[in-house]
Amino acid sequence: MSEVVISAQSVGKTFGAGPDMVKALGGVSVDIFQNEFFTMLGPSGCGKTTLLRLIGGFEQASYGQILLEGQPLNDLPPFKRPINTVFQSYALFPHLTVRQNITFGLEMKSVSRREANARADEMLDLVQLAEYGDRVPSQLSGGQQQRIALARALAPAPKVLLLDEPLSALDLKLRKEMQVELKRLQTETGITFVFVTHDQEEALAMSDRIAVMQSGQILQVGGPREIYEQPTHRFVADFIGDSNFLIGDLVEAPNGGRAINFGESQVINFTQDVAADKSNDVTVSIRPERLDIVGADSAVANQLAGTVRAVTYFGTDTTYRVDLDGQATVTVRMQNGDGATAQFAQGDRVGVVVPSDAIRVLVD
Amino acid sequence: MKVDASNPLWRFRGITSTAMFFFAYLYLPIVVLIALSFNENRLATIWTGFTTDWYLVALSNDDMLRAAQNSLVVAVSATVIATIAATLAAMGMTRGRFRGENGVSAMLVLPLLVPEIVTAIATLLFFVAIGIKLGLLTIIVAHTVFCIPFAYLPIRARLEGMDPSLAEAANDLYANEWQAFKRVTLPLLWPGILSGAMLSFIISLDDFVISYFVGGAGATTLPIYIFGMIRIGITPEVNAISAMMLLVSIIFVSVSFLIDRIRY
Known part of the structure; x- marks a missing residue:
């Protein structure tokens, strides 16, 4: 892996004091690497924006420290950090033209006017708004303002670009476009992007790595595929995509492997390596599209018996709600295509086939 | 005038005459005052013919000019000091919350509500108690x-x-606190500052009660001078001076209003 740019070391932040004290961030550690698109994902109030503002220097950490390329940032004000921000409200200076907005940071860094203007042209080209340099922000659409905010933040060539939910004000179509655009800009400039969002789809589509946050803690850090397919916490599995949660006991499989007993002698083999600090009543997560549904008399291995409670047809796929014997209800999503053979109705006795690598044993 | 039919008040028959009476009540005296400033007769209330002589008389009256100059010195000084203090206070009150904020906020605007005569007497007693010589200062x-x-x-x-992230954005783009204030906050704030300054100027220029109490001998402002003239007898010269003051006030208030409407 490449070099670490930002390193947060047990960083915490509390607001207020006494009974009104709010713990926004509770001792978070994470490394962000050179040239990666790093996303902090979580619901509002999870501490993602606080961590971003600590990196930007807009808040001071209550404890812990943040390093930039090995140097502690703690005492540096925002204007001394080689880090720029795209604000949620864009915060374009309304009294300056687009070009003056873009050259603002360069001017403050005492770059010559000629050089700054050349750089502004380059940035306007980069965000495909070359003709708009002489307008003022109020003459631009939301999407255009967004691009100018990006150009302004990228112009001083920061080591890290912070993005605070920059797409949340755009409509769906524009948001999809900007997702592609952001990824392109990150690849072209080679600058490390630290992106904050509550939108899991956005995070999966753009990120190299995602940190899933809840209640001021980072629960899991990993690539989009890892986060989706191998969630470590119930919150992660629930927040990103849909998931089925079942409770069972870890047991020794008859053939020597690992297995999980869901009661009523429903035992399923699985492949994940689990640290065996707890073996009774563990929660497992299974994605609905990994499950398969077969007739009750089918001889396929690794199946749980149950009864179909509801069938919903969605066009591209069909969703079955199946009451498992002695267990909760699970959702099974079957794709409707040429090979789709499963046709079951409400009340049918069925088997739900669980691939052994589809089971994720969760920490909590 | 475009009438909004959804407002039930417009269905009231007497609305037009009531409104006209109201505006006449407000402005008729002022219109009469201005009209009589062009009256040829020495007695202000008897119309004999049109003249602009009273304006010339007023403008060549050294005492009046001295009083006007005093008023200007006072208004400009008070405006500059008050505007700077108000700007600092507003910035302090807007950034971050603190204990007792509501109380401080109320104290800041309380002078608007205290009867002027009370302020005047209190201020006079205060100056006398600390032994400052009464005058322009x-x-x-x-x-x-x-x-x-x-x-x-x-x-x-x-x-x-103002979006608080604007100042943060300036900081983020390598502007220190002072540069951020100078380059971003101040340019966005100036219409408010100018509007506030003009309002202060007019309020100070017009003030009579407080000036009268704390001025002492020799520090005569224009309103005090006019008051003195009236006691001798109302001539069209008083009307002319008043009309000129009114003109200055109208200009300042209009400009203040227009500036405050500037939006980005």
């Missing part, structure tokens, strides 16, 4: 105090409407 100090809330309100309103 004491008027300036007293005016500064009651000008602050007038300057403060429009500046505060501007600041409240």
Whole structure:
């Protein structure tokens, strides 16, 4: 892996004091690497924006420290950090033209006017708004303002670009476009992007790595595929995509492997390596599209018996709600295509086939 | 006039005459005052013919000019000091919350509500107690105090409407606190500041009660001078001076209003 740019070391932040004290961030550690698109994902109030503002220097950490390329940032004000921000409200200076907005940071860094203007042209080209340099922000659409905010933040060539939910004000179509655009800009400039969002789809589509946050803690850090397919916490599995949660006991499989007993002698083999600090009543997560549904008399291995409670047809796929014997209800999503053979109705006795690598044993 | 039929008040038959009576009540005396300033007759209330002589008389009256100059010195000084103080107060009140904020906020605008005569007497007693010689300086100090809330309100309103991330964005783009203030906050705030300053100026220029109490002998401002003239007898010269003051006030208030409407 490449070099670490930002390193947060047990960083915490509390607001207020006494009974009104709010713990926004509770001792978070994470490394962000050179040239990666790093996303902090979580619901509002999870501490993602606080961590971003600590990196930007807009808040001071209550404890812990943040390093930039090995140097502690703690005492540096925002204007001394080689880090720029795209604000949620864009915060374009309304009294300056687009070009003056873009050259603002360069001017403050005492770059010559000629050089700054050349750089502004380059940035306007980069965000495909070359003709708009002489307008003022109020003459631009939301999407255009967004691009100018990006150009302004990228112009001083920061080591890290912070993005605070920059797409949340755009409509769906524009948001999809900007997702592609952001990824392109990150690849072209080679600058490390630290992106904050509550939108899991956005995070999966753009990120190299995602940190899933809840209640001021980072629960899991990993690539989009890892986060989706191998969630470590119930919150992660629930927040990103849909998931089925079942409770069972870890047991020794008859053939020597690992297995999980869901009661009523429903035992399923699985492949994940689990640290065996707890073996009774563990929660497992299974994605609905990994499950398969077969007739009750089918001889396929690794199946749980149950009864179909509801069938919903969605066009591209069909969703079955199946009451498992002695267990909760699970959702099974079957794709409707040429090979789709499963046709079951409400009340049918069925088997739900669980691939052994589809089971994720969760920490909590 | 475009009439909004959804307002039930418009169905009231007497609305037009009531409104006309109201406006006449407000403005007729002023119209009469201006008209009589062009009256040829020495007695202000008897019309004999049109002349602009009274304006020439007023403008060549050295005492009047001295009083006007005093008024200007007081208004400009009080406005500058009050506006700076109000700007600082508004910035302090807008950034971050603190204990007792509501109380401080109320105290800032309280001078608007205290009866002027009370302020005048209190200020006079205060100056006498600490042994300051009454004169232009004491008027300036007293005016500064009651000008602050007038300057403060429009500046505060501007600041409240400003996106707090603008200053953060300036900091983020390598501008230190002072540069961020100079390059971003101040340019966005200036319509509010100017509007507040103009309002202060007019309030100070017009003030009579406080100036009268804390001025002492020799420090005659224009309203005090006019009051003195009236006691001798109303001539069209008084009307002419008043009309000129009115003109200055109207200009300042209009400009203040227009500036405050500037939006980005």
